[in-house]
Amino acid sequence: MDSVGVAAAAPPDAGPGPAWQSKCPWGAPNTTSISCSLADVMSEQLAKELQLEEENAAFPEVVAVAEGPFITGENIDTSSDLMLAQMLQMEFDREYDAQLRREEKKINGDSKVSISFENYRKVHPYDSDSSEDEVDWQDTRHDPYRADKPTTTPRRGFIGKGKDITTKHDEVVCGRKNTARMENFAPEFQVGDGIGMDLKLSNQVFNALKQHAYSEERRSARLHEKKEHSTAEKAVDPKTRLLLYKMVNAGMLETITGCISTGKESVVFHAYGGKSATEDKVIPPECAIKVFKTTLNEFKNRDKYIKDDYRFKDRFSKLNPRKIIRMWAEKEMHNLTRMQNAGIPCPQVVILKKHVLVMSFIGKDQIPAPKLKDVTLSSEDMKKAYYQTLNMMQQLYKECNLVHADLSEYNMLWHDGTVWLIDVSQSVEPTHPHGLEFLFRDCRNVAQFFQKGGVAEALNERELFNAVSGLNITADNEVDFQAEIEALEKMNEDHVQNHGKKLSAFSSDGDPPIYDE
Numbered sequence: 001m002d003s004v005g006v007a008a009a010a011p012p013d014a015g016p017g018p019a020w021q022s023k024c025p026w027g028a029p030n031t032t033s034i035s036c037s038l039a040d041v042m043s044e045q046l047a048k049e050l051q052l053e054e055e056n057a058a059f060p061e062v063v064a065v066a067e068g069p070f071i072t073g074e075n076i077d078t079s080s081d082l083m084l085a086q087m088l089q090m091e092f093d094r095e096y097d098a099q100l101r102r103e104e105k106k107i108n109g110d111s112k113v114s115i116s117f118e119n120y121r122k123v124h125p126y127d128s129d130s131s132e133d134e135v136d137w138q139d140t141r142h143d144p145y146r147a148d149k150p151t152t153t154p155r156r157g158f159i160g161k162g163k164d165i166t167t168k169h170d171e172v173v174c175g176r177k178n179t180a181r182m183e184n185f186a187p188e189f190q191v192g193d194g195i196g197m198d199l200k201l202s203n204q205v206f207n208a209l210k211q212h213a214y215s216e217e218r219r220s221a222r223l224h225e226k227k228e229h230s231t232a233e234k235a236v237d238p239k240t241r242l243l244l245y246k247m248v249n250a251g252m253l254e255t256i257t258g259c260i261s262t263g264k265e266s267v268v269f270h271a272y273g274g275k276s277a278t279e280d281k282v283i284p285p286e287c288a289i290k291v292f293k294t295t296l297n298e299f300k301n302r303d304k305y306i307k308d309d310y311r312f313k314d315r316f317s318k319l320n321p322r323k324i325i326r327m328w329a330e331k332e333m334h335n336l337t338r339m340q341n342a343g344i345p346c347p348q349v350v351i352l353k354k355h356v357l358v359m360s361f362i363g364k365d366q367i368p369a370p371k372l373k374d375v376t377l378s379s380e381d382m383k384k385a386y387y388q389t390l391n392m393m394q395q396l397y398k399e400c401n402l403v404h405a406d407l408s409e410y411n412m413l414w415h416d417g418t419v420w421l422i423d424v425s426q427s428v429e430p431t432h433p434h435g436l437e438f439l440f441r442d443c444r445n446v447a448q449f450f451q452k453g454g455v456a457e458a459l460n461e462r463e464l465f466n467a468v469s470g471l472n473i474t475a476d477n478e479v480d481f482q483a484e485i486e487a488l489e490k491m492n493e494d495h496v497q498n499h500g501k502k503l504s505a506f507s508s509d510g511d512p513p514i515y516d517e
Helices: 005-011 045-057 083-109 172-185 203-228 238-249 321-343 379-398 437-454 459-467 478-499
Strands: 252-261 266-273 286-292 349-353 354-359 412-415 418-421
Touching: 172 203, 238 252, 238 349, 238 354, 252 286, 252 437, 321 349, 321 354, 379 418, 379 437, 379 459, 437 459, 437 478, 459 478
Parallel strands: none
Antiparallel strands: 252 266, 266 286, 286 354, 349 354, 412 418
16 A cells, blocks of 8 residues: 555544645645435536525625615505505606617617617616716816817927928818817807817818808897897887886886887887976876887888988988987977877877887777777778868878878777877978878878778779869879879979078977968
8 A cells, every 4th residue: 555545544533744744735635525416416406506605605695774665565555645656657667668678679770870768768777886986077177078189289390200200280280270279269159079070170261260250259249239229029228228217217107017019110118107397297197108119220211201301301310320210209209299289189299208209198098099900890980080081181281281101090090989190200291302192102091991991982092182182183094193293292392492491490399380382
């Protein structure tokens, strides 16, 4: 028997031998083998037990303290409606997310570019381990999701040595540098993520984009300034708002309720009147504030109503269009004063402040009187309104020495069984170079409206023109009629140019001037 066999067969109660025998690397390991049958080895139960032992050894069980009650099958209180609602909502959310995943799979298929409905899911996956490694990139100087800006060349103007030298005029370096400089454009100019895409812009393209960005910035500033200094739809600019505040603070107006009408040239507000500073002036209980729009677009074609009017001819200046707007408001104030002195139903002027005209309110309890085009009148009322309009046109021409120049069913109100005239800012005198043309246009609008309204006694435009003006123009057709009107205007204009104005500009709105024909 050899030494190895003797050592292995030694009894277990033998004393310890030399150290070199216990530590010999060539000695057989002293292991005890567990005998088992083949049926035990092939048993599935044994395999599961071994797997559980390995998992318990690798992942020791950690007992966690629950922050709230778990929804399990043991501790569910089915008597609580809230708990049942939460369970149903959770089940619905899971089914909804499963449907979204099926839709994703159906749409994406085998495509390399896929879409995700992650933002639309109800229950988002939560990874507890990732919360420990979360980093607030706002507090760090380096953002890993942002591309690095291109490195600049040193002062010497080149980098590298020998054949690998790169100067500051390199096409790639200049292109990347121009892409980085686009970030200095205005925030309104969207440049995109050019650095992340490694975009290279040539100097020509960059200069064109730079010029376009500057022009867009200046245009935006002009639009903002124009909006701040001009009245808009149903709104007023700061200067107009300050004028209204001063009227309220002075006690002239008690309160301003809101907007009641808008037009191309003005915005009309309703207000309750206050107390006047002077006893001779009475402020009506309800007032209408007409704010003429300070946007100049609406007044580009309105100069023909002012520049040839002798009352404003010397003060007209096309180079200062803002003065035209104030003169437009002043013109309406003077025309309304003439009409009021003649007894024509029209709003009463209270005060004029720059481009804000305060008048009496035609209506009741914040409800404005309807326009003649919006009201449904009986045949008797329509006939009554026609004769009232005819009488007012004659008074306006003969007593006030004015032509409305924009008379239609849109500028006539029906209130308390009476026709009221409004919007006379464009009204001119008959001696205006186009005064008779404006009168003929008014007669056409009035005649067509009342003829459509069923007034049998309504005159046609030519008969109405002769009835209002007192002229006896006998022409068989409308073309010859207008030709004679233009001839009369030409004669009047030549007479004014040769002999000057017949009357100087009025100093007060007393009796209307009478022209010697």
